[in-house]
Amino acid sequence: MFERIISFISVWAIPFLLFLIPILAMKNKVKVYESFVDGAKGGFEVAVKIIPYLVAILVAIGMFRASGAMELFVRFISPVTDFIGMPAEALPAALMRPLSGSGTLGIATELMKEHGPDSFIGRLVSTFFGSTETTFYVVAVYFGSVGVKKTRHAVPAGLIGDLAGLIAALFICRVVFGG
Amino acid sequence: MLNYIWFALIIIAIIVGAINGRIDEVTQAAFQYAETSVNIAIGLIGIMALWLGIMNIAQEAGLVKMLARLIKPISKRLFPEIPPEHPAMGAMVLNIAANWLGLSNAATPLGLKAMEELQKLNETKDTATNAMATFLALNTGSITLIPATIIGVRLTLGSQNPAEIIGTTIFASAFATIFAVSATKILQRLPVFKMKETDRSTASIKNSDHEEGK
Known part of the structure; x- marks a missing residue:
């Protein structure tokens, strides 16, 4: 039931907005076509502005993955994760x-x-996948779009959230699915 | 922070790649991901233009402000630095709603619109504000009510109940979001992450120079 309702809303949310916004705008005497074009002008600029940030982040991550460093890191950190009961796989x-x-x-x-x-592993990794966003990608795209280079505490806070999400996923999968 | 992480990723990749005899793959990955990045950015242009256009209509009609007023009780606490009826608020609400519904084609453009509005309130343009970091934390936690991608994969692989992970996913992402947002609130006060006074004062000196010049 929950699923049905949510997917109904998901399907209708955008058409609803595209219907409602112009109607309310017309009512408030907004010149909708002109206003749309004025706003849409910025699309190209924003996309192009992101490029250097995205190249920096994705290239570094791509190189890291290709080198096999991940496997090494897994071996290094596995005593800790064994301790909290995370399956090594x-x-x-x-x-x-x-x-x-x-x-x-x-x-x-x-x-x-x-x-x-x-x-259990299948359910756990499924939960991992949906439970957090790709923090580094979001940082590159969002900050890149406005030209912010000094991200201050945004990355550590995002990673703390990721870690909390992982532990919560492990905990809730244990409780709901056993294992 | 990002300086060190970026440096570490690259250096470790080269060293480990050399040891593992995968240096060729590392080089290839660098080129390949450079290209992928541009494709991702270019792919954004169309939907970005669409949503920026729609948002401009909504803004001129006063709808974004209306939305901002609606969530004032929550936004006041989460974003104390942002005037409660600022258009940034409306854009942030729409971005988060799109995330919840799994509408990624709308979520990113709306999120970038919110960043643009937040940047207008930023005194030091190359440095993240507290509000930006909190908004990003809301995004990286990313609650999605129906994780459609993974449900699709589970279905293809013959799961008896592909959607059974909805509940656990919502629980875990709610947890992640709460922790990430709380972390921004605590970390923003630490000396390492504090807005540097020098940044601000040079900005104001520049401004006053400008005024004197008039």
């Missing part, structure tokens, strides 16, 4: 989450092929 997916969305999805898919989507 799920660890690469957890560590990849803030770095790369497509990378995490790839690892999660492989694990579910191997262990089955309804195994």
